[in-house]
Amino acid sequence: MDKNHSFYSVGQKERETQDRVVALFCSELGYEYLGNWADREGNSNIEEALLRKYLAGKGYSDALIARSLDQLRTTANNFQESLYTNNKNVYGLLRYGIKVKEEAGKTARLWSLWTGSILRRTSLGLPRR
Numbered sequence: 001m002d003k004n005h006s007f008y009s010v011g012q013k014e015r016e017t018q019d020r021v022v023a024l025f026c027s028e029l030g031y032e033y034l035g036n037w038a039d040r041e042g043n044s045n046i047e048e049a050l051l052r053k054y055l056a057g058k059g060y061s062d063a064l065i066a067r068s069l070d071q072l073r074t075t076a077n078n079f080q081e082s083l084y085t086n087n088k089n090v091y092g093l094l095r096y097g098i099k100v101k102e103e104a105g106k107t108a109r110l111w112s113l114w115t116g117s118i119l120r121r122t123s124l125g126l127p128r129r
Contacts, residue, residue: 046076055113067100068111 025031037043048069055065075089097110 046072048073051113060111061102064100064102064111067102068098068113071098071100072113 022033026033046069051069051072052065055068056062060068072090072093075093076086078086078089081089094113097112099108099110101108
């Protein structure tokens with residue numbers, strides 16, 4: 001590899017690929033592009049404000065949303081596990097639901113954080129990181 005093919009060249013190709021992927025997700029799957037969040041203050045792997053808004057729109061109570069987000073955060077940030085295990089466990093919560101009590105004294109139920117097939121969801125955003 002000569003000096004004209006620097007790390008920047010690889011980065012540029014990666015950026016072009018990301019642009020194509022973003023275009024595909026937006027045009028074919030109906031995702032909303034949320035912009036480049038690489039340097040955004042407060043950047044997180046769990047966008048609580050967006051998830052809270054989505055769940056409230058689905059009719060979830062504030063108490064249920066708070067408990068679900070707490071369990072999701074705890075699972076994602078478990079420093080006793082590997083990143084792979086944390087990601088797998090978070091996927092399980094998203095895919096199969098979170099078991100929480102809506103109120104003290106009630107039986108815990110399994111609550112879904114996302115509903116419907118990927119092609120029918122319309123409240124999805126795609127940030128670039």
